[in-house]
Amino acid sequence: VKNRLRELRTGRGLSQGELADLMDVSRQTINAIEADKYDPSLPIAYRLAAFFDIPAEDLFFNPYRPGA
Amino acid sequence: MAISQRQKRILSAGAGGYVAVLAITLFWALVIVNGRGHIPMALIIALTAVACAVALLAVLPYWRRLDDRQREARLTSWYWGAGFGAMLGALTATVIGGQGSAFAAGAILVVAIQVAGYYTARLIIWQLNRPRAS
Numbered sequence: 097v098k099n100r101l102r103e104l105r106t107g108r109g110l111s112q113g114e115l116a117d118l119m120d121v122s123r124q125t126i127n128a129i130e131a132d133k134y135d136p137s138l139p140i141a142y143r144l145a146a147f148f149d150i151p152a153e154d155l156f157f158n159p160y161r162p163g164a
Numbered sequence: 165m166a167i168s169q170r171q172k173r174i175l176s177a178g179a180g181g182y183v184a185v186l187a188i189t190l191f192w193a194l195v196i197v198n199g200r201g202h203i204p205m206a207l208i209i210a211l212t213a214v215a216c217a218v219a220l221l222a223v224l225p226y227w228r229r230l231d232d233r234q235r236e237a238r239l240t241s242w243y244w245g246a247g248f249g250a251m252l253g254a255l256t257a258t259v260i261g262g263q264g265s266a267f268a269a270g271a272i273l274v275v276a277i278q279v280a281g282y283y284t285a286r287l288i289i290w291q292l293n294r295p296r297a298s
Contacts, residue, residue, distance in 0.1 A: 121231040137232045
């Protein structure tokens with residue numbers, strides 16, 4: 097799923113590794129999500145959205161929503 | 165490249181699980197070798213199943229420390245890679261040992277038990293995830 101993770105992460109001045117440590121996932125997982133190579137589970141998506149204090153759909157774009 | 169605290173926890177749990185599985189396997193191999201003829205075969209098989217379950221429990225801390233993507237990568241690799249390897253191993257053993265040989269029978273037995281274990285796990289997961297009718 098396309099997302100704004102890279103933009104939000106760099107906006108906070110965090111490296112992939114730092115964000116991974118904060119989210120308790122691997123750096124490769126953050127890299128794969130940013131590169132749209134891996135769709136995270138709902139708990140990880142919500143954890144990331146909560147960390148950036150935005151709704152999950154503002155972080156991960158819903159391709160099924162009409163007009164998306 | 166620096167190793168994160170999370171990676172250290174995974175590595176230590178993985179190493180612990182590996183050593184534990186190795187110890188259980190070696191101990192159990194000694195029990196089987198020395199107990200053959202003295203201990204009933206059914207009891208050996210039952211206790212072997214218990215030893216395997218203990219070995220799986222020893223790996224659980226490692227598994228629990230992995231994130232979703234890491235688990236998915238391992239499950240997919242195991243399904244396709246190990247599935248292919250098991251089939252190749254059974255066929256190779258049959259070709260090398262000849263049909264009906266103990267070598268081929270052993271290899272086929274391992275694959276058969278692996279497949280049985282797979283379907284048992286699928287059945288358990290299906291039961292656990294089965295939604296109640298509403």
